[in-house]
Amino acid sequence: SQQGEEDPQALSIQEGENATMNCSYKTSINNLQWYRQNSGRGLVHLILIRSNEREKHSGRLRVTLDTSKKSSSLLITASRAADTASYFCAPRSGAGSYQLTFGKGTKLSVIP
Amino acid sequence: DAGITQSPRYKITETGRQVTLMCHQTWSHSYMFWYRQDLGHGLRLIYYSAAADITDKGEVPDGYVVSRSKTENFPLTLESATRSQTSVYFCASSESNREETQYFGPGTRLLVL
Numbered sequence: 001s002q003q004g005e006e007d008p009q010a011l012s013i014q015e016g017e018n019a020t021m022n023c024s025y026k027t028s029i030n031n032l033q034w035y036r037q038n039s040g041r042g043l044v045h046l047i048l049i050r051s052n053e054r055e056k057h058s059g060r061l062r063v064t065l066d067t068s069k070k071s072s073s074l075l076i077t078a079s080r081a082a083d084t085a086s087y088f089c090a091p092r093s094g095a096g097s098y099q100l101t102f103g104k105g106t107k108l109s110v111i112p
Numbered sequence: 113d114a115g116i117t118q119s120p121r122y123k124i125t126e127t128g129r130q131v132t133l134m135c136h137q138t139w140s141h142s143y144m145f146w147y148r149q150d151l152g153h154g155l156r157l158i159y160y161s162a163a164a165d166i167t168d169k170g171e172v173p174d175g176y177v178v179s180r181s182k183t184e185n186f187p188l189t190l191e192s193a194t195r196s197q198t199s200v201y202f203c204a205s206s207e208s209n210r211e212e213t214q215y216f217g218p219g220t221r222l223l224v225l
Binding site (some may be wrong): 031033040042043044045088092100101102103104105 | 204
C-alpha cells in the first residue's frame with residue numbers, strides 16, 4: 001500500500017466559499033479514496049475515483065484525478081460549518097493487499 | 113443495524129496492565145483493520161485480517177496482539193500497556209471486493225498512566 005500526502009495541512013474559509021484540498025502519491029494506483037473525519041469520530045468514506053476516471057461528483061463534492069501528475073484534488077463547493085473536519089486521501093495500488101494507508105490529512109475549518 | 117461498534121469507548125489503564133479493545137461488525141465483511149491515530153502521525157495500521165483465523169501485521173504491530181475466531185469480531189490486545197500506547201484506536205472493516213471502501217468504528221480513546 002502507499003500513502004497519500006494531503007496539502008495543505010490546514011485550511012480556513014468562510015461559510016459559502018469553496019474549499020480545495022490536494023493529494024499526491026508516488027506510484028500507480030487502482031483507485032483513490034477520500035475520507036472525512038469529524039472531531040473525535042471515525043473516518044467516513046466520501047468518494048472513490050478509479051484510475052481510468054478523471055472527475056467524479058457527489059453532491060457538493062468534486063474529485064479530480066490526474067494520474068500523469070499522480071495527484072488528486074477534492075473540491076467542496078458552498079461550504080457549510082458542518083464541513084469542518086479533517087480530510088484524508090487513500091490511494092490504493094494494485095491487487096493483493098486490502099490495506100489503505102492514510103496520511104496526516106487536511107484540517108478544514110469553515111467559519112460561520 | 114449497528115454496523116461497526118467498538119468497546120469500550122474510553123479506557124484508562126496503568127502501565128503494565130493487559131487491555132483488550134473490542135470491535136464488532138454486523139455486515140459479515142471479510143476484512144477488518146485496527147489503526148491508531150496520534151497527533152503528528154495520522155492513522156497508522158496496527159494489524160489487519162483478511163478472514164477468520166487470518167491476520168497480518170501492519171505498520172506498527174509491536175506490543176499488540178490480535179485474534180479473529182469469528183468473522184464479526186476482531187479484538188485488539190495490549191499485552192503489557194505502555195504510555196506510548198496512549199492513543200485513539202479505530203477499527204474498520206471492508207468487503208472483499210475491488211473497491212475496498214473501509215467503514216470505521218467510532219474509536220476507543222485509551223489513556224495509559
